Amino acid sequence: MSYKVAVLAGDGIGPEVMAEARKVLVEVEQRFGLDITYSEYDVGGAAIDNYGCPLPEATLRGCEQADAILFGSVGGPKWQHLPPDSQPERGALLPLRGHFELFCNLRPARLHDGLESLSPLRADISSQGFDVVCVRELTGGIYFGKPKGRQGEGETEEAFDTMRYSRREIRRIAKIAFETARLRKQKVTSIDKANVLACSVLWREVVEEVAKDYPDVTLEHMYIDNATMQLLRRPFDFDVVLCSNLFGDILSDEIAMLTGSMGLLSSASINGSGFGLYEPAGGSAPDIAGKGIANPVAQILSAALMLRYSLKQEDAACAIERAVGKALAEGFLTGELLPAAQRDQAKTTKQMGDFIANAI
Amino acid sequence: MSYKVAVLAGDGIGPEVMAEARKVLVEVEQRFGLDITYSEYDVGGAAIDNYGCPLPEATLRGCEQADAILFGSVGGPKWQHLPPDSQPERGALLPLRGHFELFCNLRPARLHDGLESLSPLRADISSQGFDVVCVRELTGGIYFGKPKGRQGEGETEEAFDTMRYSRREIRRIAKIAFETARLRKQKVTSIDKANVLACSVLWREVVEEVAKDYPDVTLEHMYIDNATMQLLRRPFDFDVVLCSNLFGDILSDEIAMLTGSMGLLSSASINGSGFGLYEPAGGSAPDIAGKGIANPVAQILSAALMLRYSLKQEDAACAIERAVGKALAEGFLTGELLPAAQRDQAKTTKQMGDFIANAI
Ligand SMILES: CC(C)[C@H](C(=O)O)[C@@H](O)C(=O)O
Ligand SMILES: CC(C)[C@H](C(=O)O)[C@@H](O)C(=O)O
Numbered sequence: 001m002s003y004k005v006a007v008l009a010g011d012g013i014g015p016e017v018m019a020e021a022r023k024v025l026v027e028v029e030q031r032f033g034l035d036i037t038y039s040e041y042d043v044g045g046a047a048i049d050n051y052g053c054p055l056p057e058a059t060l061r062g063c064e065q066a067d068a069i070l071f072g073s074v075g076g077p078k079w080q081h082l083p084p085d086s087q088p089e090r091g092a093l094l095p096l097r098g099h100f101e102l103f104c105n106l107r108p109a110r111l112h113d114g115l116e117s118l119s120p121l122r123a124d125i126s127s128q129g130f131d132v133v134c135v136r137e138l139t140g141g142i143y144f145g146k147p148k149g150r151q152g153e154g155e156t157e158e159a160f161d162t163m164r165y166s167r168r169e170i171r172r173i174a175k176i177a178f179e180t181a182r183l184r185k186q187k188v189t190s191i192d193k194a195n196v197l198a199c200s201v202l203w204r205e206v207v208e209e210v211a212k213d214y215p216d217v218t219l220e221h222m223y224i225d226n227a228t229m230q231l232l233r234r235p236f237d238f239d240v241v242l243c244s245n246l247f248g249d250i251l252s253d254e255i256a257m258l259t260g261s262m263g264l265l266s267s268a269s270i271n272g273s274g275f276g277l278y279e280p281a282g283g284s285a286p287d288i289a290g291k292g293i294a295n296p297v298a299q300i301l302s303a304a305l306m307l308r309y310s311l312k313q314e315d316a317a318c319a320i321e322r323a324v325g326k327a328l329a330e331g332f333l334t335g336e337l338l339p340a341a342q343r344d345q346a347k348t349t350k351q352m353g354d355f356i357a358n359a360i
Numbered sequence: 361m362s363y364k365v366a367v368l369a370g371d372g373i374g375p376e377v378m379a380e381a382r383k384v385l386v387e388v389e390q391r392f393g394l395d396i397t398y399s400e401y402d403v404g405g406a407a408i409d410n411y412g413c414p415l416p417e418a419t420l421r422g423c424e425q426a427d428a429i430l431f432g433s434v435g436g437p438k439w440q441h442l443p444p445d446s447q448p449e450r451g452a453l454l455p456l457r458g459h460f461e462l463f464c465n466l467r468p469a470r471l472h473d474g475l476e477s478l479s480p481l482r483a484d485i486s487s488q489g490f491d492v493v494c495v496r497e498l499t500g501g502i503y504f505g506k507p508k509g510r511q512g513e514g515e516t517e518e519a520f521d522t523m524r525y526s527r528r529e530i531r532r533i534a535k536i537a538f539e540t541a542r543l544r545k546q547k548v549t550s551i552d553k554a555n556v557l558a559c560s561v562l563w564r565e566v567v568e569e570v571a572k573d574y575p576d577v578t579l580e581h582m583y584i585d586n587a588t589m590q591l592l593r594r595p596f597d598f599d600v601v602l603c604s605n606l607f608g609d610i611l612s613d614e615i616a617m618l619t620g621s622m623g624l625l626s627s628a629s630i631n632g633s634g635f636g637l638y639e640p641a642g643g644s645a646p647d648i649a650g651k652g653i654a655n656p657v658a659q660i661l662s663a664a665l666m667l668r669y670s671l672k673q674e675d676a677a678c679a680i681e682r683a684v685g686k687a688l689a690e691g692f693l694t695g696e697l698l699p700a701a702q703r704d705q706a707k708t709t710k711q712m713g714d715f716i717a718n719a720i
Contacts, residue, residue, distance in 0.1 A: 090555040120482050120592045142502075142523060148558050158526040159562035163502060166518040193606070195450040198508050202519035225609045228588065229617035232480045246553070249585045250610060257589035 002035035003311050006066035008043040008059065011088060012284025013294035014072025020296035020353025021070065021303045024320060027360035028307070032316045039066065044074025044088035054091035060099065068310035069096070070303060071279035076286040097138050102269040102277055103169070104176050105136040106305070107252040109259050112328050118260030118337060121232065130235035132255055133184070135177040136248025138269055140169045141199070143245045165199045165244065170206040172272070177242035178214040187218045187239035191227050191247045203244060228254060256281050261337055263295030266302035268309050276310045278302040292348045295334040297324055300356055323359035327352065362395035363671050366426035368403040368419065371448060372644025373654035374432025380656035380713025381430065381663045384680060387720035388667070392676045399426065404434025404448035404644075414451035420459065428670035429456070430663060431639035436646040457498050462629040462637055463529070464536050465496040466665070467612040469619050472688050478620030478697060481592065490595035492615055493544070495537040496608025498629055500529045501559070503605045525559045525604065530566040532632070537602035538574040547578045547599035551587050551607045563604060587611060591618065616641050621697055623655030626662035628669050636670045638662040652708045655694040657684055660716055683719035687712065
C-alpha cells in the first residue's frame with residue numbers, strides 16, 4: 001500500500017504544525033504498514049516570494065502526481081496589499097478547488113468533553129454539547145459563476161457576480177450530505193434562501209428529490225438568516241448542515257467559532273475520484289507563527305481525514321483521532337485552550353505532536 | 361403638524377402588537393401636538409385570504425398616499441405551501457422595498473441593562489454589553505439583480521441569480537453608515553467578501569472613497585465569514601455594521617439573536633425622501649398569536665423610528681424610547697424575557713402597551 005502525498009505547508013504557523021502532522025504520520029505508517037511518499041511544494045505567500053504567484057505551475061503539477069494534498073495555511077499581512085486575485089488565500093485555494101473539482105467540503109465541528117467552556121455560548125447551551133458536520137458545495141455557486149466583472153463608468157459603473165447551480169451539482173453534494181447523515185444522527189438541515197434566490201428554489205427541489213432515496217434520514221430546510229440564529233440557540237439540534245458554497249463559507253465559520261477551539265478543526269475538500277485537499281479550519285495565524293505555541297491538532301486531524309477519504313485507510317484515520325482524543329481527555333493542551341490561570345501548563349506545538357505520535 | 365400613516369398590521373401577532381403601538385402613538389400625538397391620520401390596509405396572509413395576493417393594489421395605493429408605513433409582520437403556516445413569489449413575506453416586503461426604493465435598512469440591536477443574561481453568549485462576553493446598528497442596503501444586490509431564473513433541461517438545468525451593485529448604490533448606503541457612526545461611537549465595520557466577489561471589490565473601493573469625507577470615523581473591512589465569528593467573540597467591538605443586501609440579511613439576524621430579546625428589536629427601511637417602512641425585527645410568531653402574550657415593544661419602537669426618520673419628530677421618538685426604557689428598567693416584561701421561575705410575573709401584551717402609553 002503505497003501512496004503519494006503533496007505537502008503544501010504554506011505560511012504562518014503552516015510549517016510548524018505540518019511538521020507535527022508528519023511526525024504523527026510516520027508512526028501511523030509504521031503501525032499500519034503504509035508507504036507514503038511526501039513531496040513538498042511552495043504555496044501562498046511563500047510561493048509569491050519565491051515564484052511571484054501563490055500557486056506556481058510546479059506546485060500544481062506536483063499535486064497532480066499525488067493521491068492527496070496535505071495543506072497547511074496561507075496568507076499574512078505581508079501579502080495583504082496585493083490585488084484579491086493574487087493574494088495567497090484566494091490565489092491558491094480557489095484555483096486548487098477548481099482545478100481538481102473538489103466539489104465537496106466537509107467541516108466537522110464539535111464540542112469536546114471538558115472543553116465546553118471554550119464555546120462563546122452560554123453555559124446552559126454549551127453544556128448540552130454539539131456535534132455538527134457542515135457539508136459545503138465548493139466548486140459552484142457565486143464563487144465560480146460567470147459572468148463576473150465590471151461594466152460602465154462613473155457613478156453608474158457596476159460590478160456583478162453570478163450565482164449559478166445545476167441540478168447535477170446540487171444532487172452530487174446533497175447525496176454526500178445524506179450519506180454522511182446516515183452514519184451519524186440521520187438528520188440533514190439544508191440551508192438556502194428560497195424566498196429570494198432562484199438558485200435556492202432549485203436547490204430545495206433537488207434536495208427533496210435526493211431525500212426520497214434516504215427515507216431513514218430526516219430533512220429540514222432552513223433559511224440562511226434563520227440558521228445563523230438557530231445555531232446560537234440550539235446548536236445541539238443540528239447534525240449535518242448542507243450548504244451551497246457561499247452559505248457554507250459563512251455558516252461553517254460561525255459553527256467553528258461556536259466550538260471556541262478553532263485549533264482543533266480540520267476540513268476535507270474532495271472530488272468524485274477520492275482525491276482531496278486536507279487543511280486546518282483556522283488560518284495562518286501570523287501573530288503566533290514561529291513561536292512554537294500553535295496548536296497542531298487541526299493539522300494532525302486533517303491528516304486523519306486524508307487517510308480516511310483519499311487513502312481509504314479508515315483504521316489509520318481512527319488511530320490518529322483516538323490519539324488526539326487521548327491528549328484532549330488528559331488535558332494535554334496548547335495555551336489557547338486553557339483558562340488564563342492555567343496557561344503555565346500549556347504544551348508547545350512540539351510537545352503536542354510528540355504526545356499524539358507516541359499515542360498512536 | 362399633520363401626517364398620514366399607512367398601517368399594515370399583517371398576520372400572526374401583528375394586529376395585537378400594532379394595537380399597543382397605536383395606543384402609545386395616541387399619547388404621543390397629544391403630548392407633542394401631532395395630528396396623525398391612520399389608514400389600515402391588508403397585507404401578507406390576511407391579504408391573500410381577502411384579495412388573493414399578499415400586496416393588493418389598494419394597499420400599495422394607500423401606502424403611496426401616506427408619509428410612512430407602520431408594518432406589523434406577515435406569514436404563517438397557512439400560506440407556506442404557496443410558491444415563493446406568492447408567499448406573504450416575499451410577496452409583500454420585497455415589492456414594497458422595491459416600489460418605494462427603500463434602499464436603507466437600519467437595524468439597531470443592543471443588550472439592555474439587566475437583560476444581558478438573555479443573550480445566548482457566555483456571561484463574561486454578554487456582561488460587557490453591546491450596541492450595534494446594522495446598516496443594510498435593501499434594494500440592490502442579489503435580491504433584485506437581473507438576470508434571475510432558470511434554463512436548460514434534465515440534469516444540466518440550472519438556476520441563476522445576479523448580484524449587482526453600482527457605485528451610486530454603494531455610495532448612498534455607505535454615506536448613511538458614516539453619518540450614523542458619527543452620532544455614535546465613530547466606527548464603521550464594512551462587511552464584504554472581496555476575496556471572492558467582484559461586487560465586494562467595488563464595494564470596498566467606494567466605501568474607502570466615502571470614508572475620506574469622514575476622517576473622524578474609523579473604518580474597518582471584514583469578510584462576512586470572519587464577521588460571523590468576531591460577533592460571537594467580541595460583539596462589543598462593533599458599532600455600525602455596513603452590509604450589502606444579502607450579507608445584511610444574514611448578519612442582522614445573527615446580531616438580533618445575540619441580544620436574546622428579539623421582541624425588543626425594531627427596524628427602519630427608508631428611501632431618499634424620508635419615506636419609510638417601520639417594522640419589528642421578529643416574525644409573525646403564529647405559535648403565540650391571539651394569546652395576548654406577545655411583546656409589543658418592537659412594534660412600539662418601530663413607531664418611534666417612524667417618528668424620527670419619516671415624521672422628523674425627534675422629541676416624540678425619544679419620548680417613546682424613554683418610556684420603553686422605563687418599563688424595562690422596572691422589570692416590567694413579557695414572559696419570554698423572564699427566567700422560567702419568574703414567568704408568573706409576566707405582563708401581557710396589553711399591560712405592556714398600557715404601561716408605556718402611561719409613561720409618555
Ligand atoms: C480564502 C477564501 C477564498 C475561502 C473561501 O471563501 O472559501 C475561505 O474563507 C474558506 O472558507 O476556505
Ligand atoms: C422575508 C425576506 C424576504 C426578508 C429578507 O430576506 O430581506 C427578511 O428575511 C428580512 O430580513 O426582512
